[in-house]
Amino acid sequence: MPEYQVLHEKARSFYPRYTRKAEAQHQTHYCPGCGHGVTHKLIARAIDELGIQDRVVLISPVGCSVFAYYYLDVGNVQVAHGRAPAAATAVKRSRPDSIVISYQGDGDLAAIGSAEILHAANRGEPVTVFFINNAIYGMTGGQMAPTTLIGQKSTTSPFGRSIWNEGYPLHVCEVLAALEAPVYLERVALGNSKQVMAAAKAVRRAIENQVRGLGFSLVEILSPCPTIWKKNPVEAQRWVREEMAKVYPLGVFRDRTKEAEPRPAPAPPPALGDLPRILEIGDGAGEALPPLPKDPFADHRIKIAGFGGQGVLMLGEVLAEAGLAAGLEVSWLPSYGPEMRSGTSNCHVRLSTRAIDSPLVAHPTLLLALNEPSLRKFSATVEPGGWILYNGDQLPADCARQDVHVAAIPFTRLADRVGDARAGNMVMLGALLEITGLLPEAHIDYALRRKVKSERWLELDRRALAAGREAARQGVTHAS
Amino acid sequence: MARQLIKGNEAIVKGAILAGCRAYYGYPITPASEIAEAAAFYMPQAGGVFLQAESEVAAVNMLFGAAAAGVRAMTASSGPGISLMQEGISYLAGAELPCVIADITRGGPGLGNIAPEQSDYHQVVKCGGHGGYRTIVLAPDSAQEMADLTMLAFELADRYRNPVMVMADGYIGQMMEPVEFPAEARPLPLHSWSTDGTPEHRSNLICSIELQPDDLERHIRKLEAKYQRAEREEVRAEHYRTDDAEIILVGYGIVARLLKSVVERGRALGMPLGLLRPITLYPFPVRELRRLSRQACCFVVVEMSTGQMVDDVRLAVEGRRPVEFYGRCGGNAPSAEEIFAFVERVAAHPAEALLEEVADA
Numbered sequence: 001m002p003e004y005q006v007l008h009e010k011a012r013s014f015y016p017r018y019t020r021k022a023e024a025q026h027q028t029h030y031c032p033g034c035g036h037g038v039t040h041k042l043i044a045r046a047i048d049e050l051g052i053q054d055r056v057v058l059i060s061p062v063g064c065s066v067f068a069y070y071y072l073d074v075g076n077v078q079v080a081h082g083r084a085p086a087a088a089t090a091v092k093r094s095r096p097d098s099i100v101i102s103y104q105g106d107g108d109l110a111a112i113g114s115a116e117i118l119h120a121a122n123r124g125e126p127v128t129v130f131f132i133n134n135a136i137y138g139m140t141g142g143q144m145a146p147t148t149l150i151g152q153k154s155t156t157s158p159f160g161r162s163i164w165n166e167g168y169p170l171h172v173c174e175v176l177a178a179l180e181a182p183v184y185l186e187r188v189a190l191g192n193s194k195q196v197m198a199a200a201k202a203v204r205r206a207i208e209n210q211v212r213g214l215g216f217s218l219v220e221i222l223s224p225c226p227t228i229w230k231k232n233p234v235e236a237q238r239w240v241r242e243e244m245a246k247v248y249p250l251g252v253f254r255d256r257t258k259e260a261e262p263r264p265a266p267a268p269p270p271a272l273g274d275l276p277r278i279l280e281i282g283d284g285a286g287e288a289l290p291p292l293p294k295d296p297f298a299d300h301r302i303k304i305a306g307f308g309g310q311g312v313l314m315l316g317e318v319l320a321e322a323g324l325a326a327g328l329e330v331s332w333l334p335s336y337g338p339e340m341r342s343g344t345s346n347c348h349v350r351l352s353t354r355a356i357d358s359p360l361v362a363h364p365t366l367l368l369a370l371n372e373p374s375l376r377k378f379s380a381t382v383e384p385g386g387w388i389l390y391n392g393d394q395l396p397a398d399c400a401r402q403d404v405h406v407a408a409i410p411f412t413r414l415a416d417r418v419g420d421a422r423a424g425n426m427v428m429l430g431a432l433l434e435i436t437g438l439l440p441e442a443h444i445d446y447a448l449r450r451k452v453k454s455e456r457w458l459e460l461d462r463r464a465l466a467a468g469r470e471a472a473r474q475g476v477t478h479a480s
Numbered sequence: 481m482a483r484q485l486i487k488g489n490e491a492i493v494k495g496a497i498l499a500g501c502r503a504y505y506g507y508p509i510t511p512a513s514e515i516a517e518a519a520a521f522y523m524p525q526a527g528g529v530f531l532q533a534e535s536e537v538a539a540v541n542m543l544f545g546a547a548a549a550g551v552r553a554m555t556a557s558s559g560p561g562i563s564l565m566q567e568g569i570s571y572l573a574g575a576e577l578p579c580v581i582a583d584i585t586r587g588g589p590g591l592g593n594i595a596p597e598q599s600d601y602h603q604v605v606k607c608g609g610h611g612g613y614r615t616i617v618l619a620p621d622s623a624q625e626m627a628d629l630t631m632l633a634f635e636l637a638d639r640y641r642n643p644v645m646v647m648a649d650g651y652i653g654q655m656m657e658p659v660e661f662p663a664e665a666r667p668l669p670l671h672s673w674s675t676d677g678t679p680e681h682r683s684n685l686i687c688s689i690e691l692q693p694d695d696l697e698r699h700i701r702k703l704e705a706k707y708q709r710a711e712r713e714e715v716r717a718e719h720y721r722t723d724d725a726e727i728i729l730v731g732y733g734i735v736a737r738l739l740k741s742v743v744e745r746g747r748a749l750g751m752p753l754g755l756l757r758p759i760t761l762y763p764f765p766v767r768e769l770r771r772l773s774r775q776a777c778c779f780v781v782v783e784m785s786t787g788q789m790v791d792d793v794r795l796a797v798e799g800r801r802p803v804e805f806y807g808r809c810g811g812n813a814p815s816a817e818e819i820f821a822f823v824e825r826v827a828a829h830p831a832e833a834l835l836e837e838v839a840d841a
Binding site: 069073074077080089116266270273275281330333 | 483484485494497498502503505522524525526527528529531533534535537538539541542543544545546548549551553567568571575651654655656657658661663664665667675676677678679681682684685686687688689734737738740741744813815816817
């Protein structure tokens with residue numbers, strides 16, 4: 001029997017022994033008087049009190065507390081410098097029942113990880129962040145932190161932090177308090193026992209908020225670093241109380257714990273068997289269409305070009321969809337990006353009875369030129385014996401070729417008469433089908449129904465197709 | 481199951497979800513954005529997480545968190561975004577976390593342009609992050625393979641507990657081709673090594689730190705053994721008319737498609753051309769190339785860059801045969817005609833090329 005009574009025992013959420021140091025497994029690696037050890041204890045105690053040890057995942061940062069996982073007997077993830085809020089976000093999103101705690105120092109959170117903390121807070125991630133502010137980089141040996149006080153010397157501000165060179169100390173709680181989403185933001189200090197008791201309450205509240213399903217909670221802890229500050233622990237605590245707290249006022253910066261609503265739980269996942277339907281890969285397409293009459297070999301290499309907005313890509317998609325429905329091998333390759341939004345747009349379509357080697361069409365058998373620049377750019381590349389369909393009354397004289405067929409039809413103007421100039425692509429398609437017999441009507445109509453969701457447009461496109469066929473039949477073509 | 485006409489980028493997402501991926505974190509970039517868009521649409525419906533991150537740096541670290549929690553997770557980006565993710569990929573490999581990262585490559589360096597290029601080979605295949613790690617790299621050449629290889633990527637990622645990259649150029653990402661998907665989704669894997677607070681999982685520390693040199697060396701050797709196993713077991717390459725080929729063309733992605741038409745053109749004229757298409761860029765098909773170097777008189781490597789994979793071909797061939805290079809860059813794809821003209825020039829003077837190499841040596 002011990003001759004003493006245990007009033008405060010070690011928290012159950014701590015490991016019984018700390019293997020960080022082989023020779024002293026009852027000690028942490030933190031220096032005497034360091035605030036990390038105290039904060040760890042407050043966290044472990046809160047976990048005990050809330051009875052959530054089996055749910056906690058702790059995200060350790062880079063800094064002196066990189067080894068937090070040696071002490072807290074919970075799920076442990078150690079991440080890259082500054083990125084703990086990103087990792088915490090993902091753990092919480094995939095495992096909403098986990099209680100996710102991000103533990104970060106001032107370099108980690110307020111310098112290199114400033115984007116991650118800002119956005120996690122702004123998204124209102126329902127995680128808990130403990131932010132240790134000791135105004136210095138401890139682990140790397142005393143360099144300046146974003147929270148270093150003005151005039152404070154460090155190894156990288158040897159003449160003292162200057163507002164002209166390094167700017168002002170960064171006030172994390174004040175910055176985050178400008179955001180809508182955070183539920184709880186408080187700054188506490190470890191400057192004396194009374195402050196530690198207040199910090200214990202804040203730590204517990206920040207974790208409890210998460211247990212209650214509320215949003216983002218952060219506690220900033222002004223914390224002594226006697227070793228780097230070159231002070232004894234008592235002097236270091238005094239410095240926290242008297243110097244740091246002057247620059248970083250203590251208090252609650254946000255408390256919406258009463259009115260905040262828990263984030264809605266995600267919908268239960270669908271059954272695996274339902275996924276093909278959700279992904280639209282089931283046999284829903286299954287419309288019976290007659291296959292093409294057996295052609296021993298067909299290999300259509302089509303280039304479609306025009307201004308953005310003329311429906312160049314759409315025309316190509318309809319051809320490719322219809323070709324696939326007809327049992328052909330198909331490919332569709334667009335010019336993409338900013339080209340889609342201004343200037344010229346083009347796409348390459350191949351329809352073939354054989355496997356398609358290259359989807360790139362350098363020498364088309366069919367060129368569909370919806371404007372003059374496209375005609376000028378590509379007319380010389382058309383295979384001898386191929387076709388050029390041009391959106392105009394006639395080809396400019398200098399684009400004429402004797403070795404290809406040409407159909408010059410004012411497709412856009414015809415579309416305008418049908419009801420909308422934007423259907424010029426479908427007028428052109430109608431003419432193409434009439435002239436070449438490339439694909440049967442039924443397959444084109446099937447493709448249109450797949451691509452065009454608006455009834456009004458589907459009707460318009462059908463009329464445009466008919467107008468194109470009619471124009472081609474009337475012999476507006478000029479075969480050279 | 482019916483084949484559907486679908487963009488390569490979209491095929492990646494559908495394949496991923498069928499393979500059990502339930503988390504996507506990413507940042508928009510052309511020409512990879514359709515992957516994020518499709519994930520935003522399908523992932524929540526499939527019971528998964530989609531989140532547009534504040535940066536690629538955040539995205540890759542979200543991937544780290546999701547993988548640590550035992551979820552099959554992926555991201556996608558293009559060159560500049562992949563550069564930003566490199567540190568995170570190193571951490572993922574160090575912590576032995578499986579995940580899939582797609583790189584839909586574009587023109588560089590710097591902002592470059594958004595047209596397709598293959599100049600990410602070095603940063604992806606040789607691993608642009610710090611430390612001695614590798615990522616398995618799969619290189620699809622069709623929309624179908626965008627789906628198939630993404631599904632394979634998740635299997636390999638779990639098998640090796642390592643990030644797996646799917647690298648495709650902008651063309652493969654943007655083009656639409658018929659794709660057939662498997663009829664059934666795979667069940668979600670259980671990861672005994674993942675961490676959470678439960679007593680059975682909380683001893684699973686997820687980290688990449690080993691302070692003692694002996695411990696870190698042991699860890700690196702363990703990773704190395706995994707990579708060596710992958711080199712033995714996971715090499716994939718397509719042989720196209722190589723049986724009797726004397727000139728072996730080597731290319732991946734969209735270039736391999738072009739090279740097939742070059743092979744056909746040459747064969748029609750009686751030239752003995754064949755194509756070796758690496759499907760795994762790491763592990764690289766070294767043995768296949770070495771074997772071909774005994775039958776072929778020379779190799780022609782074609783890339784949409786100034787030449788990056790060509791170094792690996794030269795290493796594999798070990799100087800036994802000349803290795804010629806033809807490349808276009810800046811977002812230009814070579815035409816089959818210009819490649820064929822180059823091959824004809826090489827074919828006309830293979831002996832001289834070989835002699836030159838001997839003389840240099």
